[in-house]
Amino acid sequence: MNQDDVESNAMVKYDSSSLSIKGRRSPITLATDVIKAAIESRQTKQLQVGDNWINSIWNWADNFELSEKILPRNRELLLALTSLRVVYNDLDFLPESIGNLRSLTLLYMGSNNLEALPESIGDLNNLTSLYMGGNNLEALPESIGNLSNLASLDVTDNNLDSLPESIGNLRNLTSLDVAGNNLDSLPESIGNLRNLTSLDVADNNLDSLPESIGNLTNLTSLYVTNNNLEALPESIGSLTNLTSLYIAGNNFESLSESINQNRVRVFFE
Template structure:
C-alpha cells in the first residue's frame, strides 16, 4: 500500500498542477474580455477599433446618431454578450447579427427599425430582446422555434398587428410586453408559455377585441394587463388562475364580467368567471375542449369522476371535482415540442433535438 501511494503521488501532483494551469488560463481569458462604452458621444459613424473585436464582451453604442452597423464589424464580435444600440437613428440591423452566438442581451429600442433580420434566430443564447419604440410591423415567423432561452421579449410601442404563432414556443419566456401596438389577436397556444409571469397587451385600443381561452392556462402568470382595448368579454378561464396577483382591465367596454364585479377586485372577478365555467351552457359546449384540458392538466381542486359513474347533462363539469395543478408544465412543453405547427413549418428547429 505504501509503495502504491508513493507511485500515485507524482501523478496526482501533475494532475493538480494541470488543473491549476487550466484555471489560470481561464481567468486570463476572462480578464482579456473588455467593455467598450461609446454612450452619448454624438457619433454618426463607428470609430476605428484598435483592439481585437473578439475580446469585447459588452458594446454600448447607445444615445448616438448611428444609422447602421457594418456587417463586417458585427461578424467579428465573437464573444459579445451585451449589445446596446438604443436611441440611435437605425432603420435596420445587419444580417451578420446572427453570428453573435453568445449574445444574451440585445437592446435596439428607440430607433426606426421596421423589421428584424431573420438571422436573429441564430442568436440562440439570447435572453433579453428589447425592441421598444420602433416601427416594427411584424416579427420573424419562426422566432419562437429558435430563441428558446429568451426570458424577456419587449416590443411595446410598435406597429405589430400580430405576434407570430411560434411565440407560443418560447418556453423560457417570463415577460412579454406588447402594449401600444395594433394587435388584432394573440396566439392560441399560450398555455405552452409555462414560465410566463407578466403579460402586457394593454393599449392596443380598438384593435384587440378578444383574448384566447388559453390565457387561463398560463400556470405561472402573476400580472396580466389588458387595459384600454376593445374587449367586451374576458375568457372564463381567467377564473382558473392560481398565482395571478394583478389584473388590469380598465378602459374596455366590458360586459362579462360587468363593471360592478370588476370594481370589487380580482378575487370577485375570479369567482364570477369560475361560476360561469360551472354553470354556463355556452362554456360547457363551445369551450368543452378547453375545459377538458383544464381537467387533464389538473388545474382545479377536487377529484375527477370515474368513467363508470353516471353523468348528467347539468353536471358534466363541476368545479369541485377537479384536481390541483401538478403536471401542466411537462404537458405544455410536450405540446410545444410536438406541435403540428412546428413540424409543418418551413424551417424546423433542431434546438429541441
C-alpha cells in the same frame, strides 16, 4: 592508362554528374516549394480578410466618433470585447462586420436612427442581451433566430409591423419587449418560447393573440395594453404561472372564464 587514372577519371565524371544534379531542382523539391507557397498565399489572404473586417468596423467607429473605450482600436481587445453600448449617437447603420465580434454577450444600441439590422447579427452566438429600443427598425432579420443564447430582447419604440417566424427559435429567451411598434399580429412560433417570464406587446395594433400563447407556461407578466383586442384566447388559462395581466386600452367586453382572477391580478387601467 593505369588504374589510378581510371579511378581519377571516374571520380571526375561522378563529380561532374553531381554538380549538374545540384544545378537542377528535383520534382519533389519543386512540388514542396509550390505547396509551401500556396499555404503562405492562403495565410496572407486570410490575414487580409481578417484585416478587412477589422478595418471596416474601425472605420465605422471613427465615422460615428466612438471612443476607444467604447470600441477598442486594438485587434486583441476588439476580439475579446463582451459589451458594446452606443446610445443617442445618431447611428443610422451597423456594419456587416459586427457579426465578427463573437465574444459579445451584450449589444445595446438604443435611441439611434437604425432602420435595419445586418443579417450577420445572427452570428453573435454568445449574445445574451440585445437592446435596440428607440430606433426606426422596420423589420428584424430572420437570422435573429440563430441567437441561441439570447435571454433578453428589447425592440421597443420602433416601426416593426411584424416579427419573423424565426423568433420562435430563441428557446432561452426569458424577456421579450416589442411594445410601441406597429404589430397587427404575432407569429404562432412565439409559443415556442417556453422560458419566457415577461412578454410586453403593449402599444401596438394587435386585434388578436395566437392560441400558441398558452404554451408559455413560465410566463408571469403579460402586457397587452393599448391594442385593439376584443378577446383573449381560451388557451391563456393554461398560463399557470401568470400573476400579472395588463389589458387597459383595448375593446374587451368580458374576460375569458379560463383566467383565474383569484390567482392573476388583472390591471384594467
